[in-house]
Amino acid sequence: MAFHDVRFPDDISRRARGGPERRTQIVELASGLEERNASWADSRRRYDVAYGIRRADDLAAVVAFFEARNGRLYGFRFKDWADYKSCLPSQTPSATDQVIGTGDGATTAFQLAKAYASGAQSWTRAIRKPVAGTVRVALDGFEQADGWTVDTGTGVVTFDVPPGAGVTISAGFEFDVPVRFESDALDVTLDVERLGSIASIPLVEVRE
Numbered sequence: 001m002a003f004h005d006v007r008f009p010d011d012i013s014r015r016a017r018g019g020p021e022r023r024t025q026i027v028e029l030a031s032g033l034e035e036r037n038a039s040w041a042d043s044r045r046r047y048d049v050a051y052g053i054r055r056a057d058d059l060a061a062v063v064a065f066f067e068a069r070n071g072r073l074y075g076f077r078f079k080d081w082a083d084y085k086s087c088l089p090s091q092t093p094s095a096t097d098q099v100i101g102t103g104d105g106a107t108t109a110f111q112l113a114k115a116y117a118s119g120a121q122s123w124t125r126a127i128r129k130p131v132a133g134t135v136r137v138a139l140d141g142f143e144q145a146d147g148w149t150v151d152t153g154t155g156v157v158t159f160d161v162p163p164g165a166g167v168t169i170s171a172g173f174e175f176d177v178p179v180r181f182e183s184d185a186l187d188v189t190l191d192v193e194r195l196g197s198i199a200s201i202p203l204v205e206v207r208e
Contacts, residue, residue: 003206004069005153007077007176008049009061014081015054018047018203042125045177045205047078050198062201063186071184075206077129077176086114086127086172093172095138100171103139103163110169112155127175128155128208134174139167179203 020043027035053059069076082089086097101110112127112135135150136143137157148159155175163169182202189198 002073003075003153003178005077007079008065008179008203009058010079012049012052012058012062013047013079015052016047016049016081017051018045018080019082020045042207043123044207045080045179046182047080047179047203048200049203050201053198053201059188059198062198063188066181066186069181072181075178075180078179078203080177084176085174093134093136093174095136095143095172096141096170097172098170099168100157101163101169103165103167103169105165106162108159108162110157110159112150112157112171112173112175114175126155127173129153129176129178130155131174131176136172138170139163141168141170178206178208180206 022043023039025037025039029035049062053062065076085091086093098112098114100113101107112130113124114127115122115124130150130152132152135157137148137150138144147161148157150157157169157171180203182204186198186201
C-alpha cells in the first residue's frame with residue numbers, strides 16, 4: 001500500500017468531525033419484519049477536516065499536505081482525538097490495558113488490538129499504526145521493559161523469546177488511523193479579505 005508515515009496536522013485534526021462507519025444490508029419483508037446482514041466485518045472511519053480550518057495559514061497547511069500526498073494516492077496518519085488510546089480518554093495508557101494474545105511457547109509475534117465492549121457483546125479492532133514511544137507491554141500483568149520490539153508500521157509486537165504457554169500478553173499504547181484523502185480535488189473559496197475556506201475535506205480510513 002502506498003503510504004507516507006507522516007501525521008496530518010494535529011491542530012487541524014483536533015476540530016475535525018467523523019467517526020466509525022459500518023455497512024449493513026436491511027431487507028424489509030412483506031410481513032413488515034426485517035432481515036439484517038452485515039456487509040463488513042469491521043468498521044471503517046471517515047472524517048471531515050474542513051471544520052478544523054480557522055485561519056489562512058491552516059488552509060495553506062492543508063493544501064501543502066494534500067499536494068505532498070498527491071491527492072488520494074498516498075495514505076497518511078491521522079489522530080482521531082475522540083479515540084486514540086488503549087484506555088479511556090481521561091486515563092494514561094498502561095501495559096495491562098488490552099489483552100493481545102496468550103503465549104503458547106512458540107509464537108513470538110502478536111498484533112496490537114483494542115476491544116470495544118458493551119454488555120455481553122464486543123468487537124476487536126486491529127491497531128496497525130501505534131505511535132512511536134507510547135507502546136507498553138506486560139506478561140501476566142508484569143510490565144516488560146525490554147525483550148520485545150514493536151513495528152510502528154504494522155502494530156506487531158515481537159518478543160525475543162516466545163512467551164510461555166498460558167501467559168497473558170497485554171499492551172497499552174496511543175495510535176493513529178491510516179487514512180487517505182477521499183477526493184483528488186480541493187475546492188477552495190477565497191473571500192474579499194483573501195481568507196480561504198474549503199466546504200469539505202473528507203478523509204477515509206484505508207484498509208491493509
